[in-house]
Amino acid sequence: MTTFAFKPKLLSTLRHYNKQQFTTDLLAGIIVGIVALPLAIAFGIASGVTPEKGIITAIVAGLIISLLGGSKVQIGGPTGAFIIIIYGIIQQYGFEGLTIATLMAGVFLILFGVLHLGTIIKYIPYPIVVGFTSGIALTIFTTQIKDLFGLTMESVPSDFIEKWGAYIGDFGTIDWWSTAVGIGSVAVIATWPMVAKYNNLLKKLPGSLIAIIVMTVAALLLKQYAGVMSIETIGDRFSISNQLPDAEMPALSWDVIKGLVSPAITIAILGAIESLLSATVADGVIGDRHDSNTELIAQGVANLASPIFGGIPATGAIARTMTNINNGGRTPVAGIVHAAVLLLIFLFLMPLAQYIPMACLAGVLVIVSYNMSGWRSFASIMKNPKSDVIVLSVTFLLTVIFDLTIAIEVGLICACLLFMRRMAETTDVKVISDEIDPEEEQSDFQMGNLEHLTIPEGVEVYEINGPYFFGAGNKFEEIMASLRGQRPKVRIIRMRKVPFVDSTGIHNLTNLCTMSQNDGIQVVLSGVNPTVQAVLHKAGFDKMLGEENICSHINIALERAKELV
Structure with missing residues (x-):
């Protein structure tokens, strides 16, 4: 019988910790904190909550995942993968329903770790992972069309097909100044690596942050000197606060809990897949081996703590984890520093977020959705055996047309049925x-006989x-x-x-x-x-x-x- 062992990587890395490593982790943590800022704001708004809730999630969950996690370099926080499911839960159950679903997902994640399911989750078929990831990417892109082009439509339908129909019908309300800001943001982020590759300092700054700074300044100048008032900002839509929220438990009822079991399991499975995928990728780069069950427990605790302080679901973030590694982070201390940097920004600079144009954040998420789409992997799987193509296509279409919960459930059923068919054929x-x-x-025979x-x-x-x-x-x-x-x-x-x-x-x-x-x-x-x-x-x-x-x-x-x- 396998014994349960909870072994955070922080404990083992601190045994031989030194000043040189702290200096490297400090620099990596500061850079990752700066990278995480625009993403946390964008993910929060796209999920249907206020921008500060995205940052609070990155602070609370990021700190806990680094303190308790089974990976040396994992950076946790809100991610694009959760946007669609969070938005759907809020639409149906309100923010309190999301809080309860996140708490339940935290419990499920802890159970996954305690029951040693970390290695089993890694065996979820690759076509399913690519299918729902690509589907989420397309859905995120679709949700940003209104802000990217400054459309003045009153409401946006939740259904994918109806949403595009509404966009086409209201495209005459396009605001060209907002469009310029949105397209300009995409251009800045896309070209920044080429611009900064010859300068080590500039190379460490994320293109998304540069786009936000440039476009926010541009929008302020246009408003001040050209009288352009049509560019909507975060402050026009939200009331920004830099006050840390009090810990608060939601009112729990059995009826609500029963209704939220399915989305909570989806959050847990998605969080487990993404965090373990991120940790596995990181292992290949730094030559280490993470503890998947300890990582799942840490993710579970993070998703218990985040909603209590007003946050949203969190998981390991591949892009931020790779940023941490590329800048020298090799222990969980870098992740702790990243959370501290975000806390300082939240306390002292959060009011400035009200001037950021919504079209600029839409541009940031367009790039996120492109990077998330994995179109090369999608195209590659389409050349594979027909069974893989079926699983990929079904998961992708269900994610886009219906929702992620149905997509994962049906995708897994299809994968299992096709696997059993293959086994029968062997x-x-x-x-x-x-x-x-x-x-x-x-x-069966002895040699010579x-x-x-x-x-x-x-x-x-x-x-x-x-x-x-x-x-x-x-x-x-x-x-x-x-x-x-x-x-x-x-x-x-x-x-x-x-x-x-x-x-x-x-x-x-x-x-x-x-x-x-x-x-x-x-x-x-x-x-x-x-x-x-x-x-x-x-x-x-x-x-x-x-x-x-x-x-x-x-x-x-x-x-x-x-x-x-």
Whole structure:
């Protein structure tokens, strides 16, 4: 039995910590904090909450994930993947419903870690991950069209298709100044790496921050000296506060909890996938190995704490984690510094956020959605086997047209069904009628004793090659049905290549043995491995067939068949 172990990486890294490493972590933490600022604001607004809630999430969750996490370099906070599901929960249940769903997701994440499900979550099929990630990216892009072009439409439909219909119908209300700010922001972010690549200082500054500074100053100048009043800012839509919220628990009711189980599980699964994916990518860069179960527990605690202080769901952020690594961060101290930097900015500079144009934030999220889309991976999977294409397409379309909860559920069901079909196809059952060729049986014969084994008259040999579960069982039944007219005295079933057998396989095998015995035919099992034999013993096959008819080798089984004949 595996023992539970909660081992935050902070504890092990501090044992050999030194001043030089602290200096490097301090610099990395400051840079990551600056990078996280515009993203936290943008993710908060896009999720349907106020900008300061995005920053509070980055502070609280980022601090806890670094303190308790199983990765040395993971940076936690709000991410684009949660935008759509958060927005949907708020629309249906209000912000209090989101708070409860996030708390529930935190509990689920802790349970995932305690139950050692960290490694299992990594096995979620890649086409599902790409499908819902690409779907989220397209949905985020769609939600930003109104602000990107400054459309003055009164309300935006929640449905994807209706939303685009409304955009097309109201495109005549476009504000060209806002459009210039939005497109300009995209251009600045896209070209900044090329501009800054020759200067080490500029290279460390994120393009999103440069775009916000440039476009905010431009909007203020246009308003002051050109009388341009149509560029909407954060302050026009939200009341900005730099006051730290008090810890507050929401009122819990069983009816609300029941209604929020599905979205809470989706938040938990999505958070687990993204955080472990981020930690795995980071491991490959720094040559380390994260503790996935400890990481899930840390993510769970972070999602318990964040909503209590008015925040939203959080997880590991790949882009910020890579920024941390690229700037020298190698211990959780960098993540702690990142949270401290955001706290200082929140306390002393938050009122300045009211001047940021909404079109500029839309431009930031357009770039986020592009980077998140993974279109190269999407195109690559479309060249894969048809089953992968089906899973990818179904998950992508359901994410876009319906919601992420349905997409993940249906995507997993499709993946499981297609996997079971593939497994069934890998198992075959063949009939050996005359003799067994030793050239194909070398693993079963001792060197120097290779001779053809003749099958006695009145004996049939069937070989199962692969797992014996429902798919193989059905194949076996079909073969037996086609040979129903033949009446041998003994049926030998070779199981040397059967690694496991499930309950359906046992049921089918039991039916075969019963029907054979009713027809006066004795069944002999050959080459049963210890694991399968233990399962068959529990099912009572030793009593049904007799111990002497469960043989370890084909030679023994043939000798037994000769006796019976």
